[in-house]
Amino acid sequence: MATWEDLLAFVRTEYQLASGTVEDGETEYRIIEDNDDEVRILVEYDDNRSQIVIVYHEQLDGHEDWVQVISVCGRASDVDLQRLLEELGQTSVVCGAVIIGEHVVLRHSLPLVNLDINEFTDPLNFVAETADHLEALFFRNDDY
Template sequence: MASWIEVINYVRLRHEVLEETDDWLRFRLGTTGERTQQVAVHHLPDMDGTAWVEISSPVGRADDVDLRRFLELAGSPEVGGGAVVDGLALLKHVVPLEDLSVREEFERPLALLVARADAIEHELTEKDHF
């Protein structure tokens, strides 16, 4: 069983944190070549007694991407789903903190989500804004 503090410490040790609050942090990961991808990790409030961790990564500004194509691409079965939050098209994935093995059940979805978000961003915008 992992705690939110363990998730934060895991991220801090492996990645440069760009921004952080008590229940949220944002950092950047390298992807392919010179490309990078921003990631946010949120500690979600307890739901039915279970705390959750949300991993999200932007693929573009919602007004600047083909949202139908974004949803088609986000529908990939590997990890997560698509959403628009604060004007950004995001890939998001949620895992319960209660049974989380940080190394296995956080790192793998994180890597899959980041790779997928970067590929979608590249396809939809041909840029590397995030």
């Protein structure tokens, strides 16, 4: 996989079949929004929790194509950020936490050139699972 268009084609095929979902064990994935630079995937777990993951096209320095895998945990003002970062440090090696606007967001970025599909699908799953874990632990609600 080498281009954003290639990744989009994979995501559209893998996560938006005729039934609207793809089952991976205990998890279902469904595209809920799709445009040229961003795809939103709803990840639903058997425990009735869910997480939205945003797959976003980014160009570094106007010429290097990257993909960002993003998931919101909750509002930054509603959490002890030190405790959240300590938990993230103990539970994940894949993503980092940032504040975008009012929200704590987990983000993982990957260059598209020479990207293997497992380098995308595994981080997507890890970002979703980690964001859902942090949301449940620190925010209690399932808002994102």
